[in-house]
Amino acid sequence: MARPFHHPAEADVTLDAVLHALSDATRRSIVAKLIESGGMNCGQSCGDLPPSTISHHHRILRESGLILSERRGVAVFNSVRRALIDRRFPGLLAAILPPPPATPSRSSLS
Amino acid sequence: MARPFHHPAEADVTLDAVLHALSDATRRSIVAKLIESGGMNCGQSCGDLPPSTISHHHRILRESGLILSERRGVAVFNSVRRALIDRRFPGLLAAILPPPPATPSRSSLS
Numbered sequence: 001m002a003r004p005f006h007h008p009a010e011a012d013v014t015l016d017a018v019l020h021a022l023s024d025a026t027r028r029s030i031v032a033k034l035i036e037s038g039g040m041n042c043g044q045s046c047g048d049l050p051p052s053t054i055s056h057h058h059r060i061l062r063e064s065g066l067i068l069s070e071r072r073g074v075a076v077f078n079s080v081r082r083a084l085i086d087r088r089f090p091g092l093l094a095a096i097l098p099p100p101p102a103t104p105s106r107s108s109l110s
Numbered sequence: 111m112a113r114p115f116h117h118p119a120e121a122d123v124t125l126d127a128v129l130h131a132l133s134d135a136t137r138r139s140i141v142a143k144l145i146e147s148g149g150m151n152c153g154q155s156c157g158d159l160p161p162s163t164i165s166h167h168h169r170i171l172r173e174s175g176l177i178l179s180e181r182r183g184v185a186v187f188n189s190v191r192r193a194l195i196d197r198r199f200p201g202l203l204a205a206i207l208p209p210p211p212a213t214p215s216r217s218s219l220s
Contacts, residue, residue: 015206016133023129091205096125 039079
């Protein structure tokens with residue numbers, strides 16, 4: 001049987017761990033995709049990375065408190081603990097993640 | 111003769127390195143003190159830490175692009191490259207650093 005995931009309680013979520021987790025471009029990309037999609041299965045959010053790398057990045061995100069992982073059958077569904085992070089560190093995700101690609105326009109690139 | 115300090119050019123400052131540098135509470139405290147004071151000598155901003163630890167933290171901050179270190183006689187004066195960081199990562203320092211202790215009041219703790 002698969003081991004249960006460990007998620008830190010809100011009081012145990014530290015800025016050290018959250019910033020460390022977000023100090024990697026791949027992990028920021030995962031978080032951005034999870035926010036944009038409202039959550040997705042492990043693998044969908046990582047492109048062509050090897051499974052061990054995907055697992056590693058999700059573990060660091062989960063243990064920092066940034067994401068919630070839930071087993072759904074044989075898959076693992078991940079979502080960002082957005083409310084928790086916004087309560088603990090207001091403005092942080094908005095400052096770190098790229099804005100969602102809602103209405104791409106040339107002028108926004110200038 | 112002391113080695114010159116290396117400071118990355120603005121284009122070489124990465125969010126990975128800046129977030130890594132800020133993922134340590136001691137380094138965040140140094141940055142907060144440097145912003146509050148407008149800059150200070152190495153050592154003034156670190157309390158009672160050993161010199162090698164002070165030097166280590168300042169090196170990580172400097173190499174990430176967060177601070178500027180200048181030799182002034184035998185001392186080293188450090189300041190935050192605030193304009194650069196605010197241009198590259200708007201809102202980041204405000205989201206990460208504690209607000210300055212300007213007017214402490216009980217109500218702000220509730």
